[in-house]
Every structure is written in structure tokens, then in C-alpha cells.
Amino acid sequence: MSEFLKKIKGLPPEKQAALIAKLTKSKNKTENSGFDFSKNFGYYFKSSMPFDFGLKETSISEPGPDYIQIRAKASSLNFRDVMIASKQYPSSPGVPTNMGSDYAGIIEKVGVNVKIFKPGDEVISIHIGHTENDGKLKDNCHFIKIFNVHKFCVCLKPKNLSFEEASCIPTVFLTSYISLIKLGRLKKSENLLLHTASGGVGLSAIQIANWKQVNIFATAGTKEKRAYLKSVGIKNVYDSRSLDFAVILKSNKTTIDVILNTLAGEFMFESIKLLKPFGKFIHIDKKDIAKDTHFSMKLLSNGIVLQFLDISLLFLNPSLMITSLEEIVGLFENGSFKAISHTVYPIKDLKKAITKMSRGTHIGKLVMSYD
Known part of the structure; x- marks a missing residue:
């Protein structure tokens, strides 16, 4: 590891983000300007340097028997994403580490064992990455636009919330x-x-x-x-x-x-x-x-x-996760809970949003829109 990288990794996340954003500002603007966002895509880390990620077109498999394929409409950030972006996240045993976990979107396809969801349903999802039909998570693919996720990680979206509002829930x-x-x-x-x-x-x-x-x-x-x-x-x-x-x-x-x-x-x-x-x-x-x-x-x-x-660790206890999520959605639909304060960024500005979050000056949630 170079002395420069050692120095960067020793900085707090907010200073890492500011420095990397400054060093790569013109390069990132050029890379994203011609990207076709109508296709499926994901972010990937280009090196071991903090905050050094970019976009690439991504292919995915059909959903497995117990899986659901979702087209993301919005995804909200968590501080976990900042820690992963800055290469400081302490991973949990048995749980892969990917940026992007909270989504709202529309079901594209369902596996043969999925009975309570259908294509066209508007849903929210919490997951740790796209899963191929062999059960393996796609490596180094973050905030993917179309993804397969286990049925236990999906819940119908509250009817009274927008996709951006709903993505703040999970x-x-x-x-x-x-x-x-x-x-x-x-x-x-x-x-x-x-x-x-x-x-x-x-x-x-x-x-x-x-x-x-x-x-x-x-x-x-x-x-x-x-x-x-x-x-x-x-x-x-x-x-x-x-x-x-x-x-x-x-x-x-x-x-x-x-x-x-x-x-x-x-x-x-x-x-x-x-x-x-x-x-x-x-x-x-x-x-x-x-x-x-x-x-x-x-x-x-x-x-x-x-x-x-x-x-x-809720991914190791899916019953508790989905039961709790369904209870929460019910409380949104009966008016007990309301959408929380949030700020929306286009998905092409992911690095900008994560940099903002790392500085700790925002209130509420930051949301990435895929539209």
C-alpha cells in the first residue's frame, strides 16, 4: 500500500470523501457524462482506495425459485455505505459487504416458489446485493438497478408513499x-x-x-x-x-x-x-x-x-426481519408513521451524496433516484 493510501485511510470518512472527491472530480464527470442509465448498471470499486468507485453495465441471471427480480426506483443511503466506501466497515460474520441495502421499486419477475408477489407489484426491499440463480452474490456490484433478492427480504410498499419516501423505511x-x-x-x-x-x-x-x-x-x-x-x-x-x-x-x-x-x-x-x-x-x-x-x-x-x-444480522433471522417490516408498513398505511425528512439525488451523483453524508451535516435521509 502506498504512503498516500495509508495517509488517506488514516483520515476520518468525511475528510477521505472530500479529498477523493477533489482529486477525481473532473475524471468522474467525464466518466458519468456518457453513461447509458437506461440499461442495467451497478457501481464497482476500481481500486482499494477509499471512495474510488465508478459505473459499469451489468448483466444478471433469472431469479432463482425463491427469489424476486426488482427494478429499483429509489434507494436510500445509510452510514454503513459511507463506512464501506471509505474502506472502514467492520463486516459481520457470514454477511457479505456491499453498498446499497434499502430499495423501493417494481417487481419484474418472480421465481417459481414465490406465491404472494407478482410482476408489477410496488415493493420495498432490504438486501446485501444481487443474487445470481446459483445462490451466489454478485461480487463488487453496488446500488445495482435491477437485482434478484430473496422473497424474505421483500415487502409491499405502503400505498400512501412515493418510491423515494418508501426507500427510507427498511x-x-x-x-x-x-x-x-x-x-x-x-x-x-x-x-x-x-x-x-x-x-x-x-x-x-x-x-x-x-x-x-x-x-x-x-x-x-x-x-x-x-x-x-x-x-x-x-x-x-x-x-x-x-x-x-x-x-x-x-x-x-x-x-x-x-x-x-x-x-x-x-x-x-x-x-x-x-x-x-x-x-x-x-x-x-x-x-x-x-x-x-x-x-x-x-x-x-x-x-x-x-x-x-x-x-x-437480521439476514440470518429472516422471519424476524420480514415480520417486523410488515408491521412497520402497516403502521405507515394506517397513518401512525409518516415519511421522514429526506433529500433526493440522481443515482449518477452517488459519490456526491455519500460525500455529503460523510460530513454529517444532513438531516434525515439521503435518497438516490433511478428515474
Whole structure:
């Protein structure tokens, strides 16, 4: 590995993205300008350098017996995509690593064992890449336009949402729903602390919290993000980059029933101290897991339930994934949940969107449109 590449890999994702975008700006503009987006395509990594990916035309096989072929209309980004693009994603055992997991689109074909879906159905999907009819994932093919996916990874799209709105559902709502409902067992009038709540997971968690009628305490990293949270009705909003939230809550004698956590180190430890006896701490950030961060077991002395949710492991438990996704879609259709804030980019501007996401200045979700 060259000294230059070592230097780049040592930078945080937002600086990697900015540097690579600057170095390749004119080249990428030339490459994408003549590409035929009417054909099937996918992105691929051209080298081991972070953010060094481009477009190529892609052929696919017929769907296997238990698979569905979908033409993507929209796909939303997750921070996982930034980590993969920057070559920093800690992969999960048995789960392949591909960018692009949340899609909304139209079914093109179905396998012989697929009975509840048909061509023309509008669906949402969460998956980890296109699967050939031999059961193998297509290697180094990201945000593919037409793909085959297992039937357990597909759910009918809420009728009252656009494709762009619906593509925001899978990862963030599954993460918040399973964390708060399945693991946290959130109940009416409980106190919920949401860290970095202006992102997709946080905004979906706010909707779940309002649906369950709980008291929300939230943090966010900038004045703009905190102002946005207040504008959507959150009264108790604090700075996620300062421990003041812990000081204020303690001084007010406020204790927490459930914490949905994305913070690390001392911020995580001080958050745990806010929990009531038998409170639940659900951690969803992989950085401390990858670093094997240690902490004092005394933090659990109040009977605290400490859990970690890696959403990619749901592919190893498809029943939980599809059941939860169907419940979420039902809550959209009955009006309990609404589309979350999002910004749309054309798919040709994927690098631009990922660079934007890596800087952490956006609110809500970023969506790639295939139209």
C-alpha cells in the first residue's frame, strides 16, 4: 500500500470523501457524462482506495425459485455505505459487504416458489446485493438497478408513499422498531433517551416514541440539528458533543427507562448511569464493538439490560426481519408513521451524496433516484 493510501485511510470518512472527491472530480464527470442509465448498471470499486468507485453495465441471471427480480426506483443511503466506501466497515460474520441495502421499486419477475408477489407489484426491499440463480452474490456490484433478492427480504410498499419516501423505511425503521419495541419493550409514559436523533434512525425512533406516547429526551451534534428536533416537537434537546445532557438530567432527577445509543466512550458510560433499575440500553453503533471497548461491570449493578443490535444480522433471522417490516408498513398505511425528512439525488451523483453524508451535516435521509 502506498504512503498516500495509508495517509488517506488514516483520515476520518468525511475528510477521505472530500479529498477523493477533489482529486477525481473532473475524471468522474467525464466518466458519468456518457453513461447509458437506461440499461442495467451497478457501481464497482476500481481500486482499494477509499471512495474510488465508478459505473459499469451489468448483466444478471433469472431469479432463482425463491427469489424476486426488482427494478429499483429509489434507494436510500445509510452510514454503513459511507463506512464501506471509505474502506472502514467492520463486516459481520457470514454477511457479505456491499453498498446499497434499502430499495423501493417494481417487481419484474418472480421465481417459481414465490406465491404472494407478482410482476408489477410496488415493493420495498432490504438486501446485501444481487443474487445470481446459483445462490451466489454478485461480487463488487453496488446500488445495482435491477437485482434478484430473496422473497424474505421483500415487502409491499405502503400505498400512501412515493418510491423515494418508501426507500427510507427498511434499515432505519427496522433498527428503531426492533430496538425500541422488540428489545426495549417501550411502554406508554416511559422516558426515552435518543442520541444523535436528527438522522434517519433518530427520526424514525421519534415517530415510534410518539406512537407509544413516551417522554422523549434527545441529543444532536449541531445547533441546526437541535433546532430541527425542537421544530418537530421535541422539548428536551441537548448537545450530543457535550456531557451537559447527563449533568442536566441528573440535576433534574430525571431517570431513563430506555436509551437508544450511538455515542462512544465516556458519553456511553454517563448515559448508562442515567438508567432506572432494570433500564434498557440498546447500542447500535459498531465502532466500539470493532474496537472491543471495555467498561466497568459496575455500570450494570442496577440490573441494567445491555444489548447490541447489528441490523445486518437480521439476514440470518429472516422471519424476524420480514415480520417486523410488515408491521412497520402497516403502521405507515394506517397513518401512525409518516415519511421522514429526506433529500433526493440522481443515482449518477452517488459519490456526491455519500460525500455529503460523510460530513454529517444532513438531516434525515439521503435518497438516490433511478428515474
